[in-house]
Amino acid sequence: MLNTLGEFLILAGALATVISTAVPLAVRLIKKSKQFKQERDWNKILELLPQLVIEAESFISYTGIEKKEFGKSSLAVFAVQNTINLTSLRLKQK
Numbered sequence: 129m130l131n132t133l134g135e136f137l138i139l140a141g142a143l144a145t146v147i148s149t150a151v152p153l154a155v156r157l158i159k160k161s162k163q164f165k166q167e168r169d170w171n172k173i174l175e176l177l178p179q180l181v182i183e184a185e186s187f188i189s190y191t192g193i194e195k196k197e198f199g200k201s202s203l204a205v206f207a208v209q210n211t212i213n214l215t216s217l218r219l220k221q222k
Contacts, residue, residue, distance in 0.1 A: 169210075169212040169213075172206075172210060172212065173203065173206075173207075173212070176203070176206055177199075177203075180198075180199045180202050180203065181199065183198075183202075184196075184198050184199050
């Protein structure tokens, strides 16, 4: 099959070229898929937030801090149910 050292080197060079092309493409694909998932998750959260604000404001006896905690805990439950990683979305903990 590979009778000479020259044929082996040609095959090794071709393989190295394929790998050096495939690896950056794979890395870019992975980054884009992560970015797509983060954008999709962010859109889900943006759809939920107005509902949470309206619900929190309906609690007359709650203080502002309690309403905020209600919103944060509701958002955390939603994230767990929808497998959303809140830390990857860089939400501030203020």
